[in-house]
Amino acid sequence: MALDFAPSDDQDAIAEVFGAFFANECPVEVVRGAEPLGYAPELWAKLRGMDVPSMAAAEAAGGGGATLSDRVVVAEAIGAAAAPVPLIEHWVASSLHPDAAVLAGDLIATVALHPARADTWRLVPGGAIADVVVGVDGDELVAVRSAPPMVAPQNHAAAPLSDRSTREGDRVVLGPATLLEPALDQWRTLTASALVGLADRAMTIGVDYVLEREQFGRLVGSFQSIQHGLADLPPLIDGARFLSHKAAWAHDEGLIDGAGVIDMDDGNITEFAPLAAMALVQASEAATVSTDRCLHYHGGYGFSLEYDIQLYFRRARGWAGILGDPARERLRIADLLWVQP
Amino acid sequence: MEFRLPDEHEALRIEIRAMIDEYVDDEVIEESHRTGTNHCAPLARALGDAGILAKAMPGAGKDPLAMWLLSSEAEKAGAPFDSVGMSLVIAGVLDAVGTDHQKQTTQAGLLSGEELVCFGLTEPQGGSDLPAITTKATRDEETGEWVISGAKMWTTMAHVSDWVFLLARTEGGGSRHGGFTVFILPMDSPGITIDPIWTVSTERSNATFYDDVRAGDDAVVGVVNEGWAVMSLMLGFERGMASTGYLTPLLRRFHRWAVESGEIGDPLHRERMAQVAIDAQVSELLTQRTVWTAATGRAPGTEGSMAKVFASEAYQRHARWAQAAAGPEGLLGLGADGAAAGGWIDYDVRHSIPMTLQGGTTEINRNNIAERHLGLPRSR
Numbered sequence: 001m002a003l004d005f006a007p008s009d010d011q012d013a014i015a016e017v018f019g020a021f022f023a024n025e026c027p028v029e030v031v032r033g034a035e036p037l038g039y040a041p042e043l044w045a046k047l048r049g050m051d052v053p054s055m056a057a058a059e060a061a062g063g064g065g066a067t068l069s070d071r072v073v074v075a076e077a078i079g080a081a082a083a084p085v086p087l088i089e090h091w092v093a094s095s096l097h098p099d100a101a102v103l104a105g106d107l108i109a110t111v112a113l114h115p116a117r118a119d120t121w122r123l124v125p126g127g128a129i130a131d132v133v134v135g136v137d138g139d140e141l142v143a144v145r146s147a148p149p150m151v152a153p154q155n156h157a158a159a160p161l162s163d164r165s166t167r168e169g170d171r172v173v174l175g176p177a178t179l180l181e182p183a184l185d186q187w188r189t190l191t192a193s194a195l196v197g198l199a200d201r202a203m204t205i206g207v208d209y210v211l212e213r214e215q216f217g218r219l220v221g222s223f224q225s226i227q228h229g230l231a232d233l234p235p236l237i238d239g240a241r242f243l244s245h246k247a248a249w250a251h252d253e254g255l256i257d258g259a260g261v262i263d264m265d266d267g268n269i270t271e272f273a274p275l276a277a278m279a280l281v282q283a284s285e286a287a288t289v290s291t292d293r294c295l296h297y298h299g300g301y302g303f304s305l306e307y308d309i310q311l312y313f314r315r316a317r318g319w320a321g322i323l324g325d326p327a328r329e330r331l332r333i334a335d336l337l338w339v340q341p
Numbered sequence: 342m343e344f345r346l347p348d349e350h351e352a353l354r355i356e357i358r359a360m361i362d363e364y365v366d367d368e369v370i371e372e373s374h375r376t377g378t379n380h381c382a383p384l385a386r387a388l389g390d391a392g393i394l395a396k397a398m399p400g401a402g403k404d405p406l407a408m409w410l411l412s413s414e415a416e417k418a419g420a421p422f423d424s425v426g427m428s429l430v431i432a433g434v435l436d437a438v439g440t441d442h443q444k445q446t447t448q449a450g451l452l453s454g455e456e457l458v459c460f461g462l463t464e465p466q467g468g469s470d471l472p473a474i475t476t477k478a479t480r481d482e483e484t485g486e487w488v489i490s491g492a493k494m495w496t497t498m499a500h501v502s503d504w505v506f507l508l509a510r511t512e513g514g515g516s517r518h519g520g521f522t523v524f525i526l527p528m529d530s531p532g533i534t535i536d537p538i539w540t541v542s543t544e545r546s547n548a549t550f551y552d553d554v555r556a557g558d559d560a561v562v563g564v565v566n567e568g569w570a571v572m573s574l575m576l577g578f579e580r581g582m583a584s585t586g587y588l589t590p591l592l593r594r595f596h597r598w599a600v601e602s603g604e605i606g607d608p609l610h611r612e613r614m615a616q617v618a619i620d621a622q623v624s625e626l627l628t629q630r631t632v633w634t635a636a637t638g639r640a641p642g643t644e645g646s647m648a649k650v651f652a653s654e655a656y657q658r659h660a661r662w663a664q665a666a667a668g669p670e671g672l673l674g675l676g677a678d679g680a681a682a683g684g685w686i687d688y689d690v691r692h693s694i695p696m697t698l699q700g701g702t703t704e705i706n707r708n709n710i711a712e713r714h715l716g717l718p719r720s721r
Contacts, residue, residue, distance in 0.1 A: 002347035003406065005630045006637075011342075069342070207715050224720040227711035228704070234714055235647035239623030242630065245342045246622075264596070267417060267589030267621055270344070278619045327612050330619075334611035337618055338596065341606045 005242070007073070014073045021050075022081035028308050034084035035158040037151065039129045044085050044105070053105030056091040061098055068186060068248040072193040076241070079197025082315055086110055086126035086160065088190040092183050093134040096174055097143040107131040107145070111187065113323050115177070116166040125322050127162035128152040136177040137166040145170040157318020182256065185276040188323075189251065192244040192276075192283035195319055199237045199283070199290040202312040206230060206294025209309075213299075220297065229293050237290060240283035247275035264337055274336040281329050284320035291316040344629075350406050353393070357414045360387050365420040373421035374675055374688070377537075377545025378501055380424035380457065388425065389454025398452065399433035399578040405635035408582070409628065416586035423544075424457050424498050430578045431458045431506050435525070438563040438571055447504055447525055459528075460579075461493040461507035461549060462572075468494070469705055471508070471572070472517050476551065478509040478524065487561075489524065489532075489554040495699075499535050499547040502528050506575070507551070511566050521568035523575075524560045531555070542691040543675070576701070580645040581635060583700045585628045585652035588621035588659060591689050595663045598682040602667075610666055617659045624652035643714040646706035653696035653703065660689040 007015060025046055034040040047053060056071060057063020066074075075088055086108060093109035094102045101107045110126035112135025121127070121135050132145045146169025152160050207230060210221030220226055250260055250272040260271030269275060291313040295302035302309050323329065346354065364384040373379050388394050388411070397408040408429065415422035428451040435448040450456030464474045476491025489509055496505065505526050512520030526533070532554035538546040563571040592614060599605040599614075627648035634641040663686050664671040673680030674687045681687075697703040711717045 002343055002345050002350075003629060003633055004343040005633045007342065207717070211717070219718060222718045222720055224708075227715075227717050227720055228707040230715055230717070231707040231710035232650070234643075234710055235623075235627055235651040238630070238647060239627055239651065242342070242626035243619075243622060246344050246626065249342060249344050264618070265589075265593055267586070267592070267625065269618075269622060275622075278615075278622055281616075282619055282623060330612045330615035331608055333615035333618065337615065338605070338611070 008069070010070055011073045014070055015077065018074050018077035019080075021046075022077050022083055026081045026083045028082075028311070031082045031084060031311055036154060037128060038084050038158045038160040039086070040084045043083065044108070047085060047087065048105040052087065053090055053094070054103040056095060057098055057103050062100070062103055063098075068189060068251045069245065071190060072244050072248045075190040075193035076197035076200075079194035079199075079319075080201040082198060082201075082311055084160075086130065088187065088194060089126040089130070091190065092187045093130075093132065093143075095186065096134045096141065096179060096183050097132065097172070099132070099143075102132060108148075109134060109143075111135060111180075111183065112164065113184065113187070119165060119167045121164045121166060123153075123161045123322070124164050126160055127164045128160035130164075133164045134174070135164075135166070136180050139177050141174045141177050141179045142166065143172045143174055144168075155318065156321070157315045159315075159318050159322070161322070182273075185247075185273050186251070188276040188280040189244055189247045191319060191323075192240060192247070192279035195280075195283035195287040195316065196237060196241045196244060198312055198315055198319070199233070199240070199287040202287070202290045202294045202309060202316070203230070203233045203237065205309050205312065206290075206297050209294075210297050226297055229297070233286070233290050233293065236282075236286040240279065240286040243275065243279040243282050247272060247279045250275050262337060269337070271336075274333055277329055277333045277336065280320075280323070281326050281333070284316075284326055287316035287320060346410075347406070350410060353396075353407060354410050354414060356391070357388075357393065357411055358418075360384060360391070360393075361414060361418045361420050363387070365418060369421065370419055371675075374543040377539070377543055378424075378498070379421045379544060380498065380501060381421040382454075384420065384422075385425050385428075385454035387454070389452060394425065394429060394432070394452045394454055398429050398436060399581055399635075400436050401638070403433070403436075405581065405632045409632040412582055412584070413586045413625075413628075416584055417589050419590050424501070425454070426582050427460065427498060428452070428454075428456075428458055430575060430582055431460075431504070431525075433578045434506070434562065434571060434575050437574055439525075440559065442559055443525060443562065450503060456503040457498055457501055458504040458506055458525075459496045459499040459502040459547070459549075461496050461505045461551075463494045465492055465494055465548070469702055472521075472569075474508060474510065474521075476507070476509045478511050478522060478556075481555075484555075485558075487524070487556045487558075489526075489551050489556060491551050493549045493551070495538070495546050496535075496549040497544065497546040499528065499549050500537070500545070504528060505533070505549065506562070508568060508572060511568075518569040520566050521572070522565050523562040523568040523571040524556055525562050526554065526556055526560055541694055543688065544692075544695075577640065577642075577645075579700050580649065581631065581641065583645065583649045583653075584696065585624045585648050587656045587689070587693070587696070588617055588624060588652070590685075591656065591660055591663060592617050592621065594682040594685040594689065595667070598663075598667050598670075598686060602670075602681070613659075613662055613666065617655075620651075620655040620659065624648065624655060627651055643710050646701070646709045647714075649701065650703055650706045650710070653693070656689075656696055657693040660686070660693045664690045
């Protein structure tokens with residue numbers, strides 16, 4: 001089979017199962033109820049009951065053996081529901097630290113996106129609730145188990161962020177620091193998909209709103225200025241979705257560490273690492289623009305906490321911004337595509 | 342999802358690439374920009390002889406992937422190809438609704454790569470509002486011939502074309518989309534005259550005038566007074582051929598300038614180059630999705646609009662950035678001494694202008710996405 005934009009049978013099945021799961025188990029009341037910490041333990045328990053935390057691990061290691069192409073579909077469902085569970089970080093951390101209790105989801109693991117400074121990982125996603133943090137400390141990749149603070153600094157996305165110590169707790173050296181980057185490319189791909197789900201749901205909320213709200217005796221959604229603002233969104237969102245799927249496909253095809261193509265004269269890129277980073281930048285843009293416009297089309301109500309669009313607006317920025325300035329990510333992409341002089 | 346080309350199409354891509362390499366060199370490209378005629382006769386003939394034009398023709402049960410590969414390889418190489426793209430659209434229309442005679446004459450000529458066709462659609466008073474055209478075809482009761490009078494704008498390639506695909510009114514009034522008929526006329530028909538339209542880019546277009554041009558019933562494409570159905574088919578094919586691959590050559594040209602000028606290490610440039618590369622990927626993926634939709638037997642409507650809106654706006658945005666980033670040398674044009682990337686950056690800014698206009702304006706495409714994809718009420 002070749003060039004196919006339809007989901008595979010597996011992807012279809014996963015989309016259906018997880019779409020239904022989050023619709024039932026994570027209605028917006030759960031998202032609101034989890035603020036300000038940004039974690040819903042009951043939802044995590046239900047995911048554990050379905051063996052979701054271990055689905056990324058190899059079957060031989062007791063995992064579900066789910067490919068990255070399968071997991072981006074789960075990530076999109078997480079984003080659509082704005083689900084307050086650290087599943088993406090847990091998958092990435094457990095791929096680096098496949099401890100039995102972590103795989104089972106009894107312990108929540110997360111990944112520090114940036115190397116430690118002064119024995120501290122700053123603002124680790126999931127850091128407020130995770131039992132284990134995997135991250136770079138000097139030249140080493142280490143896993144540190146310690147009691148999570150269960151409180152996060154007040155932040156834009158109501159995300160369970162926290163600083164974590166590299167020294168306090170049980171510390172295991174996993175290998176050289178270079179192990180982290182390929183795992184972060186999985187994080188980029190999955191987070192891109194979560195942002196796609198978030199952007200898409202925000203668009204649906206926006207479209208639904210302009211089809212019920214009237215001004216000047218007409219539906220707001222009948223004004224061409226608003227229609228054209230909304231019409232910009234599907235190509236941005238679909239573009240991000242296809243890029244994240246292409247990155248996952250490249251990963252699953254083994255197009256890693258130079259096995260893929262980077263031919264800029266021909267505009268041909270099949271190598272995982274640049275595709276993952278491109279997916280994240282595009283998805284951040286799609287989520288930002290989608291939530292900007294759809295909040296704005298709510299008029300003043302978009303500014304009030306009562307309407308759900310603000311939940312998506314804040315997460316669009318929070319999830320995308322935790323890695324750092326997208327401009328720096330673009331510089332990194334440039335270095336992957338064109339050799340530094 | 343799967344992102345690899347099928348083996349047979351990868352082989353076709355290599356075959357097309359080899360032909361472009363054989364027939365299109367810098368001199369050929371330069372000539373097409375000097376004359377304003379985006380056509381390379383030897384390449385067109387070779388593609389015709391190899392049966393690639395017949396394979397790439399759009400239509401139900403055809404091979405949309407082959408069509409996309411052909412236009413995308415030509416775009417990436419900067420090969421003169423607009424002419425052949427137009428031939429393919431009309432060959433596809435004739436394949437679907439043409440008479441045997443039209444297939445044996447016009448279509449065969451177009452698919453051989455020997456003959457060309459221009460589109461007589463837009464008129465001086467409007468283009469997006471196509472049903473408002475006034476070119477008229479009336480019956481001469483004595484001879485039974487059609488007599489056609491009117492004027493058409495943007496009949497690009499008319500000065501080298503053998504045929505014109507012409508939309509005319511055959512009945513006044515009635516429903517908005519009724520009373521149109523499409524004709525395919527030889528360009529040497531008495532009464533047709535051509536005035537060049539010179540553009541901001543290198544492209545030469547034309548205004549064409551029809552002064553009591555006579556045609557028989559054998560020139561009618563489809564059914565008399567039901568030309569709108571033919572137009573829907575034609576516009577769908579044209580949208581499917583829309584150019585979306587221009588960011589790759591833009592990036593290649595900018596990179597060339599950045600290396601030559603010693604500025605390739607500047608993070609200001611590198612950050613933006615990465616953004617262009619992202620938008621090039623998105624443009625290609627959205628276009629491939631359109632092609633794939635057609636290949637699975639469904640009519641791509643909103644998919645094509647999405648690809649075109651995104652790719653054409655990204656091309657304009659990034660061409661304008663590249664020109665600014667290259668500084669004063671970015672303002673120098675093709676052939677000027679010291680021009681950034683040989684003047685190709687200036688060219689891209691000019692060339693990108695009509696991309697949000699031709700083949701359905703950005704506004705028409707946004708209407709299409711809003712109404713047909715998002716389900717918003719019709720706003721006109």
